[in-house]
Amino acid sequence: xxxxxxxxxxxxxxxxxxxxxxxxxxxxVEEYRSRVYQTAYGIVQxxxxxxxxxxxxxxxxxxxxDTFKGLASLSTWIYRITVNTAIDMxxxxxxxxxxxxxxxxxxxxxxxxxxxxxxxFASPFNATYQGEIRKLIQEAFTRLSxxxxxxxxxxxxxxxxxxxxxxxxxxxxxxxMSRLHYARKKMQKLLAPVWRPAA
Amino acid sequence: xxxxRKIRKDMDKYLDGELESEKIPFFEGHLKTCTLCREALAxxxxxxxxxxxxxxxDEIPVTTRDILASLQGHAPAKPxxxxxxxxEFKESPLARVKKWVFRPVPAAAFALCIIALGLxxxxxxxxxxxxxxxxxxxxxIESSQNVMIYQPEKTDTTIIWIMPASAKEIS
Ligand SMILES: [Zn+2]
Numbered sequence: 001x002x003x004x005x006x007x008x009x010x011x012x013x014x015x016x017x018x019x020x021x022x023x024x025x026x027x028x029v030e031e032y033r034s035r036v037y038q039t040a041y042g043i044v045q046x047x048x049x050x051x052x053x054x055x056x057x058x059x060x061x062x063x064x065x066d067t068f069k070g071l072a073s074l075s076t077w078i079y080r081i082t083v084n085t086a087i088d089m090x091x092x093x094x095x096x097x098x099x100x101x102x103x104x105x106x107x108x109x110x111x112x113x114x115x116x117x118x119x120x121f122a123s124p125f126n127a128t129y130q131g132e133i134r135k136l137i138q139e140a141f142t143r144l145s146x147x148x149x150x151x152x153x154x155x156x157x158x159x160x161x162x163x164x165x166x167x168x169x170x171x172x173x174x175x176x177m178s179r180l181h182y183a184r185k186k187m188q189k190l191l192a193p194v195w196r197p198a199a
Numbered sequence: 200x201x202x203x204r205k206i207r208k209d210m211d212k213y214l215d216g217e218l219e220s221e222k223i224p225f226f227e228g229h230l231k232t233c234t235l236c237r238e239a240l241a242x243x244x245x246x247x248x249x250x251x252x253x254x255x256x257d258e259i260p261v262t263t264r265d266i267l268a269s270l271q272g273h274a275p276a277k278p279x280x281x282x283x284x285x286x287e288f289k290e291s292p293l294a295r296v297k298k299w300v301f302r303p304v305p306a307a308a309f310a311l312c313i314i315a316l317g318l319x320x321x322x323x324x325x326x327x328x329x330x331x332x333x334x335x336x337x338x339x340i341e342s343s344q345n346v347m348i349y350q351p352e353k354t355d356t357t358i359i360w361i362m363p364a365s366a367k368e369i370s
Contacts, residue, residue: 021275022267029263041256054261055269062270130252137253155215156251162217177212184211187250195246 025062028074035075035158036082042153043086043146045138049093053085060085072167079154079168087146133194140190148183155180202229206236210243
């Protein structure tokens with residue numbers, strides 16, 4: 001699967017010699033580590049899986065750097081690898097982790113004790129409130145299809161433009177817009193009781 | 200009211216910073232005059248921010264050190280490597296097994312072709328055949344490098360043997 005020739009340069013702490021490739025790679029890791037983890041976490045909503053995805057992404061980047069040159073911008077290429085690795089993880093996990101949610105988030109669930117309506121927006125930094133709301137947001141999000149999750153994360157968490165998302169996912173900006181529209185509509189619908197609870 | 204509906208429809212695009220520049224004056228002009236749309240936009244922005252907060256990790260638990268350590272024993276990319284981008288995605292396990300099983304065959308065929316080409320192009324030829332005990336030497340070519348094509352008895356195997364000039368006497 002991957003070349004494992006130990007005679008070739010590999011990153012070794014404490015050894016005086018680090019090859020130029022490794023040094024270059026280290027700069028890439030420093031620059032993209034947070035973005036890769038955040039994107040992976042955003043898509044799978046699970047810290048352990050996001051950690052594994054991050055390691056796998058950089059292993060791919062490290063061993064495939066030669067195939068990258070000149071194909072796309074480095075960030076597009078790394079986002080693309082991240083997205084594909086995360087989608088693979090979702091598919092792998094599907095039967096046990098990411099399914100089995102109830103069809104609706106009920107108004108009762110959304111009514112986090114002690115907070116209602118305007119009070120929630122008035123104190124959005126209360127820890128309990130944040131924890132509860134967060135669970136509901138995550139639950140709603142993980143009901144979206146992988147493609148919709150990915151598009152929403154690249155736009156809202158990573159702040160990519162429609163054009164950059166289209167390049168990353170190798171689709172048209174029209175597709176990006178329609179996926180965003182659908183994903184947001186669905187999130188809004190699922191979370192409507194959270195934002196506007198019954199009086 | 201029709202204007203309001205138009206504005207609501209474009210809110211996400213506006214917040215994404217992707218609303219077409221020619222639509223921005225109309226959009227912002229309307230917000231100045233319509234309290235309902237202004238409030239709707241504020242509420243929408245707030246919901247989006249909450250959503251992002253809900254989906255963000257608390258921390259980044261993978262350090263550069265962790266990542267570099269996980270690469271131990273893996274070779275970095277070299278410009279001369281094969282051009283396939285992600286063979287581990289394209290290849291089925293069966294294909295991988297086949298690749299390993301059949302690899303020696305094309306390799307041997309390739310080697311034979313190269314040697315044959317070498318023989319026909321570069322060597323001054325003075326070939327002769329002779330028999331020996333263990334099998335048959337089909338062809339022996341004398342040159343600075345003596346090349347011998349040898350077939351052991353009762354087999355279909357052909358051995359191609361390249362000897363340095365100094366070793367010629369032995370044969
Ligand atoms: Zn209006």
